Amino acid sequence: MAKIIIHQENIKNPEELVDVCPFNAIEYTNEYLSINAACKMCKICVKKYPDVFEYVEEEQPQVDKSAWRGIAVYADHVEGDIHPVTFELLGKAREMAAKIGHPIYCLMMGDHISDKAEELRHYGADKIFVYDKPELKDFRIEPYTAVFEDFINKVRPSIVLVGGTTVGRSLAPRTAARFRTGLTADCTILDVQDNTDLDQIRPAFGGNIMAHIHTPNHRPQFATVRYKIFDAPERTENPSGELVIEDIPSQRLKSRIRVLEVRKKDKVQSIEDAEVIVVAGKGVKKEADLSMIRELADRLGGMMATTRPLIEAGWTDPRTQIGLSGRTVKPKLIITCGVSGSVQFVAGMNNSENIIAINTDPKATIFDIAHYAIIGDIYEVIPALLKNLPAPEGQTHKGDPS
Amino acid sequence: MNILVCIKQVPGTTEVDLDEKTGVLKRDGIDSKMNPYDLYAIETALKIRETQGGKIKVLSMGPPQAAQVIREAYMMGVDEGALLTDPKFAGADVLATAYTLSQGIRKMGDFDLLLCGKMTTDGDTAQVGPEIAEFLQIPHVSNVRKILSMDEKAITVEMDMPETVEIQEVLFPCLITVEKDIYTPRLPSFKLKLKTQTKEIPHITLQDLEDQDIYHYGLNGSPTQVLKIFPPPKKEVSEVWTGTGEELARRLAEKLKELKFIRE
Incomplete structure (x- = not known):
């Protein structure tokens, strides 16, 4: 486990040490310095006063990163019309996949969408997995998560990219939690290391700071990205990649949610x-x-x-x-x-x-x-x-x- | 109807700055407040209690001083509250936070409806709510902008999608995250303040939870790790203009013509 140890014997001026923490997580009471629950493990104290604060990490069982291959993109769509953020993510996936020699996968789910999924073949995915079931007609969290889970178990991708749309921001965390893995929301920069670790960069702490985030020991690595952060690649003239029609038993798509109505909103200029x-x-x-x-x-x-x-x-x-x-x-x-x-x-x-x-x-x-x-x-x-x-x-x- | 609302204390200001020389975060003042989006969740709970009866509990997670937001919830009319606090929870990312909250929720008794605000103003991720629902194995609906009806079995809500509104009927128990403006939050009442100022706020620590494996909490339970923090890259400022308002306006008009945003 990782923690910060305090060397009480090296403490000279405790007030100064208390002040170093931007989150007020360092307390000094009864001549004893301690770290409380407000600690964000930013390790600023360790950097500033290394003789007092020491960061220790014990070895943990390591995930087998080679067992997880590929960069997967979730195809967001409304009744088959693919949201452009999907193409932007496919462009980024292609860039990263070239670096690590991984395949690019795409996941699309819905009802009567198989022909619409054809469009994804113009953006460089190697395989497009399509789940076409009446139960997936409208977005409901449990069946959508069940399909995502099925896809990940079959494909075992290293990285999963989801657009930060209304659906994506609900579906990505739910699926990431199911795999007990990490998710970084609203990344503004993405890159990949040779060891397949995803560099996830996003604004942090609500302030004027960027954070560089890793998911070092969990797979898949989930990230969401908002629309218009990355550039969409040119649509290729000739389709490529393979359409894979998947099935999932209907009993796994049961839901405690019933969609009563889907109302079109007045189109406003956005x-x-x-x-x-x-x-x-x-x-x-x-x-x-x-x-x-x-x-x-x-x-x-x-x-x-x-x-x-x-x-x-x-x-x-x-x-x-x-x-x-x-x-x-x-x-x-x-x-x-x-x-x-x-x-x-x-x-x-x-x-x-x-x-x-x-x-x-x-x-x-x-x-x-x-x-x-x-x-x-x-x-x-x-x-x-x-x-x-x-x-x-x-x-x-x-x-x-x- | 038993309702539980998850709330969070956030910095009162978003003016956080990084000292480029020392790499130290500067946070001016230590003001904290309740995450503004949580006020809508509390108000939603209060509105539901008015028609359905029942009890409202709030749960927060943070350092001991985060008890302040629970006090504020009491002043708005919430019945009970508790604070998840333990140094072992420190450094939690989205997954560990959601897991800790889900464990805390199990300690708070049975509930029908769990409410969360749309997002927090310090994390901006809007991901904790859906992850809590996953850990509790209950359905969730995000971006709820209106509650249409409910009975003892289910609640019917409007989910706000970019181009459509999806009307979903969800069976209890379930979690919903509510949009800003679902209802106008009431102000804390002075009368309730007097009445609740000695009301206790129980602490829930790791040893109170069902799962006490420290590898599931705090930094150890967090798959994501912050490698480093840094100030955002600066763009090469091509031009800095100063002058009187008139001069600047004239120059700007010229520039807009040059860039072809206005016709000659």
């Missing part, structure tokens, strides 16, 4: 599809001032989006939120107005083609990733900019979908 986005951040002082941001978005033929504080204040529709807890976007142009640039926000827009940031604070972290860092007050720049832009063409409103 910020993920916008080519131009203007973002309102905390620098917008009151709700009424959103109109100037919205007008700028309208004049540029784009959409307005927002950050978490504004959603929490209830000013805008949650569907317009950019960031890890909102949507990921990759527009041609994004203008952030009074946005400070937390990691969780940046993770949702960092791949945009042109990033223009307006903020009064020259130290704002948004400027670390902006192509054009405009140090100025949005209350001065935007009204003046609106005057400098050509008059609006017609009055089509393309603002937020509220």
